[in-house]
Every structure is written in structure tokens, then in C-alpha cells.
Amino acid sequence: MKKYAIKKIGIIERYQEYLPVTERTPIISLNEGNTPLILAEALPGYLGLKNIRIYYKFEGLNPTGSFKDRGMTMAISKAMEAGAKAVMCASTGNTSASAAAYASRCGLKCFVLIPEGKIAKGKLIQAYRYGAKTIMVKGNFDQALEMVKQMTQDGKITLVNSINPYRIEGQKTAAFEIVDDLGDAPEYHAIPVGNAGNITAYWKGYKEYQKAGKSETLPKMVGFQAAGSAPIVLGHRVEKPETIATAIRIGNPAGWQSALAARDESGGLIEAVTDDEIAWAYKFIAEREGVFAEPASAAAVAGVIKLARRNYFQEGTRIVITLTGSGLKDPDYALSFDDLVEVVEPTYEAVRRVVQP
């Protein structure tokens, strides 16, 4: 019988020379990363952009369905290397799903604090089923993160939120993959901004890869917050952040300063999009592109639409949009549109009436 070599390639193996790992680092991986860069077929035409290519970096295809896995493989591997016994995070959902999965893989205890009632169901069931101790806080993400900071202060439990620098290190590999795929950096990179770890990570990744001679140029980073939780755009904290895009429902981002640095060093911008604009973009990419991402991801698409309408993008350029998480994460939101279901009698005539080719 023929033997097949099953190659285990996660982001640490693929990019170890750019990551703070040694031979002593145990690699805790679920083969994360290597996500597709999908060419947008419908969006440029819809926007009347003739000579501009748009790509979706679809991070919803990571092992737990979001980009958080890139950071988590690093954070958990380094925690294991340091001899940790338990990890903890505050989460709008995807961080807890990812932490729970990677912790279960190596027998670490995992505690997750989530804001009560404001987390998408798919993410909640992941934390449960991967076996994390899940604690609901009667407050928002910012309050939950504050609790986690206090709980982990004495070093007995390792914090795995994106203020853990290893998270950023892992997440920067998405920028590497994009440059590897395109042969250079795109002219623009669009991304949703919540706690602002990811925009920080991409910018770091692009800069390091350029320094290593892998790309000649750097992109302009264009970040988008939801209008109801847009502290960076407003220039002040938002005490009660509100948006349908729960993954970016954050009023006091930990990465605030580094997000501003990414914006300013790259010559980009950070703006807000409304929940209506997010909803529209969310439906468009699913119905017209066949790409199903969660509402927070759609914020970046909504942002690109907004900028295109004011002719922000130059001709002959490429835009990469990070679709941060899978649409399957938030079934309640997906089913909140009343435009799909037809209920009919089980007869040929009844079905025929609705099926009009």
C-alpha cells in the first residue's frame, strides 16, 4: 500500500524564522492559516471600479472559523513552553472559541469571560464544546477584559487576549500569506477594527516582510469600526458600545495607540460604518460572491464600498479585505432577515408556483 505523508503545516512551521519560537517551543497547532485570497467577481463591477482588483482574505476558513487561530497557536504554544497550567481571556466570542480549542489540544485549563447576551451562538457553543470554563459577565467586553487583567496579574494564569504580544506575532502571518500570494503587498488593506489587535498585527507583518525583501511596497491600512462603537473615530471611549457586529462591539480598544500608528504610518484611515451599511455588505458578499462571513467582517466590505463611492481608490491598484470570521458563527443574525423562507403545501402545484426559473 502506498504511504501518504500527512504534512502538518500551521503558521508556526511555515513562518518560524519570523516568529519568536525556538526548538524548545512545543508547537500546538490545528494547521491554521494558509487561507484563500479570493478574487471578488461582483463587487468591483457593482462599484464601477474598472481597473481595480479586490480580494477577500477569507479567515473564516481557519480551524475554529476566525483569524484568532493564528494568534492563538502562538499564545498557547508559548504558554506551554513557559510551563503554564491555565489560560484565560475576555472575548466577544471568537477569542474564546479559539483559546478553548487550542487549550483542549494540549490539556491546558481554559477560562473565558464573555459579555452576557452579546455573543453569537456559534461562538458560545464552541467555548462550551471545546470544554472551556465559560463565565458570563453582566457587562460588556471592556469590563470583562478588565476582570481578566486583574485575574492574571499574579502570573498563575496566562492571559491570551491580544494584549499578549504572541497573539500579534501569530496574526501578522496573514500579511505574509497575502504578499506570498500576490507577489507584493496590495496598495490598500481593509480591515474591521474592534480591540485593534489585528490591524496592528497586519501592519507589523507588512513592515517586517518588506524589511526581509519579500515586498517592495506597503499598503495603506484602512480600518473600519461600527458607528455605535467607534471610539477611535470619535477620539474618546464609548461607555455603552452597540452594534450588530458583536465581534467589534468594543468601547475602549486595547490596541488603540498601535492602530493609530498603523493608520498614520501607512497613510491610511480609520472610519465608521453604520449597522445598515454592514447589513447590506453582509448580504452582498454572501448573495453575489458566494462568500459567507460574519457581520464584523462585513464592516470592512461596507467601508470599501463607502470609500469607493468617494473615489478614494486609485486606478490600477489592488485592495485586500480581511473577512475575519465565518458567517456560520452568528446564526441568529443570519436568520433575522425575512426574505428567504416560503412555506407551502406538499403538492406539486404549490411548489411549482414558487419555483419560477
Ligand SMILES: *Cc1c(COP(=O)(O)O)cnc(C)c1O
Ligand atoms: C476579533 C474579531 C475582530 C476584531 O479584531 P480586533 O483585533 O479586535 O480589532 C473582527 N472580526 C472578527 C470576526 C473577530 O473575531
